Amino acid sequence: GSVMEKVLQRRSLRMRNMQRSWKESPEGKRMLDFRMSLPAFREKEKLLQAIAQNQVIVISGETGCGKTTQLPQFVLESEIESGRGAFCSIICTQPRRISAMAVSERVSSERGEPLGETIGYKVRLEGVQGKNTHLLFCTSGILLRRLLSDRNLDGVTHVFVDEIHERGMNEDFLLIVLKDLLPRRRDLRLILMSATLNAELFSNFFQGAPTIHIPGFTYPVRAHYLEDILEMTGYKLTSFNQVDDYGQEKLWKTQRQLVPRKRKNQITTLVEDALAKSSFDAYSPKARDSLSCWMPDCIGFNLIEAVLCHICRKERSGAVLVFMTGWEDISSLRDQLKAHPLLGDPNRVLLLTCHGSMATSEQKLIFEKPPPNIRKIILATNMAEASITINDVVFVIDCGKAKETTYDALNNTPCLLPSWISQASARQRRGRAGRVQPGECYHLYPRCVYEAFSEYQLPELLRTPLNSLCLQIKSLQVESIGEFLSSALQPPEPRAVQNAVEFLKMIGALDERENLTNLGKFLSILPVDPKLGKMLIMGTIFRCFDPILTIVAGLSVRDPFLLPQDKKDLAGTAKSRFSAKDYSDHMALVRAYEGWRDADREGSAYEYCWRNFLSAQTLQAIHSLRKQFNFILKDARLLEEDTALNNKLSHNQSLVRAIICSGLFPGIASVVHRETSMSFKTMDDGQVLLYANSVNARYQTISYPWLVFGEKVKVNTVFIRDSTGVSDSILMLFGGALKHGVMAGHLKMLEGYIDFFMDPNLAESYLKLKDELYKLIQR
Numbered sequence: 100g101s102v103m104e105k106v107l108q109r110r111s112l113r114m115r116n117m118q119r120s121w122k123e124s125p126e127g128k129r130m131l132d133f134r135m136s137l138p139a140f141r142e143k144e145k146l147l148q149a150i151a152q153n154q155v156i157v158i159s160g161e162t163g164c165g166k167t168t169q170l171p172q173f174v175l176e177s178e179i180e181s182g183r184g185a186f187c188s189i190i191c192t193q194p195r196r197i198s199a200m201a202v203s204e205r206v207s208s209e210r211g212e213p214l215g216e217t218i219g220y221k222v223r224l225e226g227v228q229g230k231n232t233h234l235l236f237c238t239s240g241i242l243l244r245r246l247l248s249d250r251n252l253d254g255v256t257h258v259f260v261d262e263i264h265e266r267g268m269n270e271d272f273l274l275i276v277l278k279d280l281l282p283r284r285r286d287l288r289l290i291l292m293s294a295t296l297n298a299e300l301f302s303n304f305f306q307g308a309p310t311i312h313i314p315g316f317t318y319p320v321r322a323h324y325l326e327d328i329l330e331m332t333g334y335k336l337t338s339f340n341q342v343d344d345y346g347q348e349k350l351w352k353t354q355r356q357l358v359p360r361k362r363k364n365q366i367t368t369l370v371e372d373a374l375a376k377s378s379f380d381a382y383s384p385k386a387r388d389s390l391s392c393w394m395p396d397c398i399g400f401n402l403i404e405a406v407l408c409h410i411c412r413k414e415r416s417g418a419v420l421v422f423m424t425g426w427e428d429i430s431s432l433r434d435q436l437k438a439h440p441l442l443g444d445p446n447r448v449l450l451l452t453c454h455g456s457m458a459t460s461e462q463k464l465i466f467e468k469p470p471p472n473i474r475k476i477i478l479a480t481n482m483a484e485a486s487i488t489i490n491d492v493v494f495v496i497d498c499g500k501a502k503e504t505t506y507d508a509l510n511n512t513p514c515l516l517p518s519w520i521s522q523a524s525a526r527q528r529r530g531r532a533g534r535v536q537p538g539e540c541y542h543l544y545p546r547c548v549y550e551a552f553s554e555y556q557l558p559e560l561l562r563t564p565l566n567s568l569c570l571q572i573k574s575l576q577v578e579s580i581g582e583f584l585s586s587a588l589q590p591p592e593p594r595a596v597q598n599a600v601e602f603l604k605m606i607g608a609l610d611e612r613e614n615l616t617n618l619g620k621f622l623s624i625l626p627v628d629p630k631l632g633k634m635l636i637m638g639t640i641f642r643c644f645d646p647i648l649t650i651v652a653g654l655s656v657r658d659p660f661l662l663p664q665d666k667k668d669l670a671g672t673a674k675s676r677f678s679a680k681d682y683s684d685h686m687a688l689v690r691a692y693e694g695w696r697d698a699d700r701e702g703s704a705y706e707y708c709w710r711n712f713l714s715a716q717t718l719q720a721i722h723s724l725r726k727q728f729n730f731i732l733k734d735a736r737l738l739e740e741d742t743a744l745n746n747k748l749s750h751n752q753s754l755v756r757a758i759i760c761s762g763l764f765p766g767i768a769s770v771v772h773r774e775t776s777m778s779f780k781t782m783d784d785g786q787v788l789l790y791a792n793s794v795n796a797r798y799q800t801i802s803y804p805w806l807v808f809g810e811k812v813k814v815n816t817v818f819i820r821d822s823t824g825v826s827d828s829i830l831m832l833f834g835g836a837l838k839h840g841v842m843a844g845h846l847k848m849l850e851g852y853i854d855f856f857m858d859p860n861l862a863e864s865y866l867k868l869k870d871e872l873y874k875l876i877q878r
């Protein structure tokens with residue numbers, strides 16, 4: 100004990116000396132000046148005192164006031180100053196991996212150190228930290244995973260849970276687990292941080308923990324709604340409810356027409372007219388639903404372009420931040436803008452994007468000042484809403500939507516819907532424009548629509564399937580999932596919990612008595628959705644690992660096939676070249692990836708991507724995720740060392756198809772052939788359409804009775820994205836009938852396989868079962 104103590108004391112002294120000399124260096128002084136200008140600095144002593152005196156505190160303060168970068172640092176610095184630096188271990192969680200990475204980078208540079216020294220980060224499958232790391236930024240998911248094996252968080256002194264106002268599922272989950280831990284770890288400090296004032300809710304959850312607000316200031320931001328924007332840009336609303344080639348309703352046919360100033364009232368009337376026509380009642384309780392009907396997200400592109408032109412031509416200098424719904428929209432808008440004479444001119448405009456999986460080099464550009472006379476335009480997802488602060492933003496364009504996962508309780512399939520944001524989010528987005536001077540915010544929807552937004556967004560726990568969560572709860576050795584979740588801030592419906600439990604039983608992760616099976620144990624250590632985790636394990640069992648690995652990586656990153664707005668047809672044709680008549684988007688993905696890998700080896704990856712409408716960045720991400728899954732599966736001894744053995748059957752199409760089915764079930768639709776057309780029906784009898792970029796959308800007929808799919812997207816009708824055709828026998832063996840007949844054997848075999856690694860005597864029975872099954876699918 101005392102030797103260790105001495106070592107740590109020596110290290111603490113060294114840390115103190117380093118900190119002091121950095122603060123006296125010119126660069127360190129400059130950094131300190133900046134930090135002292137942040138609102139958080141003024142509250143420093145008060146905050147440190149509150150943390151010392153209370154086990155839990157709740158801190159609120161506007162985005163950019165210095166919560167994330169400063170507060171954990173204050174604690175660290177004060178520990179170092181008091182000569183206890185090497186004894187502390189601070190964890191600060193972030194809802195998104197990118198903010199964990201960006202913030203750790205920022206904090207280490209504020210301390211004049213390389214990342215991985217005192218400051219580190221850890222996100223899913225990636226991280227930089229060392230033996231001297233005392234402040235770790237990680238995603239909330241990572242901390243949850245750590246809690247699975249280290250239930251008391253031994254050695255950790257402070258936990259900061261950031262962005263709790265977002266009410267992300269992992270944060271809500273963390274709060275339950277931490278609340279349970281606090282009595283066992285009296286010395287542990289918990290600090291909750293929120294960007295909005297509703298700290299009460301959290302304070303009450305922790306028996307009235309004290310709350311501290313960091314008063315900040317932002318400059319006023321003027322709000323422009325659609326009425327004003329139409330006039331300003333000279334756009335006119337000409338028609339409504341047009342159905343475009345995707346079956347989506349298009350509200351606007353934007354048409355460039357100069358509208359004289361005095362016609363402003365007419366335009367306002369026009370908007371109101373439009374609302375009336377689509378029988379939209381902004382004040383009805385169903386307003387939010389009907390809202391999503393009349394304004395699909397494909398509208399705004401031309402409007403956004405017009406607003407950007409307006410800003411570039413007529414407005415003062417300052418960066419523009421455009422909030423969009425997702426990566427796909429961002430990249431198609433970027434392509435559109437690149438072709439624009441003004442907005443695409445690199446001498447006048449610096450066009451950047453900001454989304455969950457951008458490269459670190461691109462990340463840095465976002466924060467940098469552009470050269471003089473060049474306007475910085477950033478196309479961002481709602482990630483830029485609260486967790487990332489870009490200082491020089493003066494103009495914000497808000498499309499009013501964000502992608503939100505909602506939960507289809509009936510067939511247990513999550514839906515990713517672009518839906519209207521809340522008033523709180525709209526205000527938050529607007530606030531981004533007032534960091535350094537008064538700003539302007541352009542909301543691309545009428546004011547009455549804003550007024551119909553709900554006040555706050557529903558917590559994620561109440562709008563997503565709980566499959567993954569319930570599996571994790573089970574691996575915390577919790578008896579009753581329902582009881583555990585009932586102690587949440589806002590507990591989910593029992594029905595949703597029941598569904599998740601049923602689902603986990605169906606895929607074989609839980610047994611009849613709700614205990615974790617062997618399969619369940621493995622699924623809980625794989626950092627992917629349980630469905631995809633199962634697909635991976637099945638791929639190893641059936642020795643067709645490589646294609647399945649690509650598919651799972653692809654489904655957990657995003658679709659590498661690009662779909663530029665104006666070249667949809669060419670892009671679709673390019674994609675169908677990868678389909679080779681096998682009626683499978685998933686196999687098209689495998690071919691596209693393999694082609695890219697070959698092209699990359701020959702140094703022609705760029706050309707390859709360009710020609711085939713593929714995103715090089717996404718393929719790269721899939722590539723590295725593949726490596727990481729590979730590593731984890733080998734580490735868990737679920738995969739043989741011998742690559743050839745793992746891929747003995749990879750060439751077998753029907754087998755790969757079967758494994759895809761085993762993972763994606765119950766995402767299944769039956770193919771109904773009519774004389775000239777096809778339609779698709781899901782298990783709940785709902786009609787679905789194929790996403791236009793699906794290879795299956797290009798066929799007149801599909802020679803399989805079923806399509807399995809991973810994701811549904813609802814616009815007006817429900818679309819299914821990637822799908823793969825499967826036969827009756829595949830569906831019977833690898834799909835739903837898990838509890839019956841052959842599938843019982845199949846399940847046993849699966850468990851047997853896992854036991855096989857623990858007990859070599861089971862090897863023989865496993866091999867027998869596998870052969871039987873294999874013969875069956877071949878029929």
Ligand code: ADP
Nearest residue numbers: 161162163164165166167168169205466488490
């Ligand atoms: P909060 O968590 O309260 O929203 P942060 O601690 O993230 O605030 O940021 C505080 C300030 O630090 C921001 O206003 C911004 O000026 C600055 N900042 C944060 N990250 C960076 C970065 N990567 N580069 C430059 N400045 C940054």
Ligand code: MG
Nearest residue numbers: 166167485486
């Ligand atoms: Mg923050």
